[in-house]
Amino acid sequence: MTDASNFIWYELMTPDPAGAARFYGAVVGWTIPAEGEPTAGGVDYRMIGRSDGGNAGGVLALNADMIAGGARPFWIGYIHTPDVDAAVAAIEGDGGGVQMPAMDIPVGRIAMVTDPQGAPFYVMTPAPPPGMEDMESDVFSVDRPQHIRWNELATTAPDAAIAFYKKHFGWGQEGAMDMGELGAYRFIQRGDVGLGAVMPLMPGMTAPMWSFYIGVDDIDRARAAVTANGGTITNEPMEIPGGEYAMNGIDPQGAAFGLVGPRK
Known part of the structure; x- marks a missing residue:
């Protein structure tokens, strides 16, 4: 692969x-x-x-x-x-x-x-099937719905975490967004592809964790479906660079998730 x-x-x-x-x-x-x-x-x-x-x-x-x-x-x-x-x-x-x-x-x-x-x-x-040794996974995509589009690490030590993933996986870190007193939201890359970001552990978070943002076709439709189907919204849709919107929630069984997509 x-x-x-x-x-x-x-x-x-x-x-x-x-x-x-x-x-x-x-x-x-x-x-x-x-x-x-x-x-x-x-x-x-x-x-x-x-x-x-x-x-x-x-x-x-x-x-x-x-x-x-x-x-x-x-x-x-x-x-x-x-x-x-x-x-x-x-x-x-x-x-x-x-x-x-x-x-x-x-x-x-x-x-x-x-x-x-x-x-x-x-x-x-x-272990790819015979004849498919050069296949690539497509579960992650920077822009397609129904794929994971963003990988976000919240951690107690952003500098150390970035150094760790750089060393073990060769990722890069270029660019950041200032979140004021909450710290920096630092972007990470694999080659020239934006994988996601690393940020300090936010208030209310109990332990370092990766969060994953799922692509949706319409953020407002998806938001309505979250509450209509027993989920909980923890962060309302917020505009992100590029004009799309991201939000966070907890599914009915208790798993945290993120969503990202356009507003139509």
């Missing part, structure tokens, strides 16, 4: 996949199957379908044992690495943590790690 150091997959962990399907179907337009595909250990896993026939990511059903062990509803991203084991060792060596040791799954090798400030993410070396 040619996606080195890119976000190549996104996953919603939720105790109610059917409820999530109804919610994100109404808000974003995604399709999530009524039944999951059993995976290793009998885990219920479902693909998130886009209206163009592609996938936007997956849904992992949290079972009682996972919840008892501390799992909670949230979105998590997967970052491509050519060698999961080497990446895990390097991340640990720089003060990161390991939440789930490296393991093989049918579509590749993965591990769940945290950066030194505690924000979780997966590292993954995919």
Whole structure:
């Protein structure tokens, strides 16, 4: 694959996949199957379908044992690495943590790690089907609806976090937006593509985390669908550079999410 150091997959962990399907179907337009595909250990896993026939990511059903062990509803991203084991060792060596040791799954090798400030993410070396070794993931797009369009890290130590991701994934950091007393909103890039931003942990946030902004066709339609389908709005639509709008919410199962799109 040619996606080195890119976000190549996104996953919603939720105790109610059917409820999530109804919610994100109404808000974003995604399709999530009524039944999951059993995976290793009998885990219920479902693909998130886009209206163009592609996938936007997956849904992992949290079972009682996972919840008892501390799992909670949230979105998590997967970052491509050519060698999961080497990446895990390097991340640990720089003060990161390991939440789930490296393991093989049918579509590749993965591990769940945290950066030194505690924000979780997966590292993954995919195993493409024969003949598709040069395929690229399209779950992230800077401008298309039903894709993740922006990756935002809120952290206790923005300078250290930026240095960490630069070192381990080769990302760049150019440009920033002044948020006044809240600090700087600093843009990050993979090559010449804007991946998202790093910002200080905001008031009310309990721990460093990545947030993901899903592209929608109409921010006002999507906002109305959030409240009509049991979600909670935490930040109302706000105009962003370029003329589109971004907002934040919490789905009915408790997972935080962002939306971005035009106002029509």
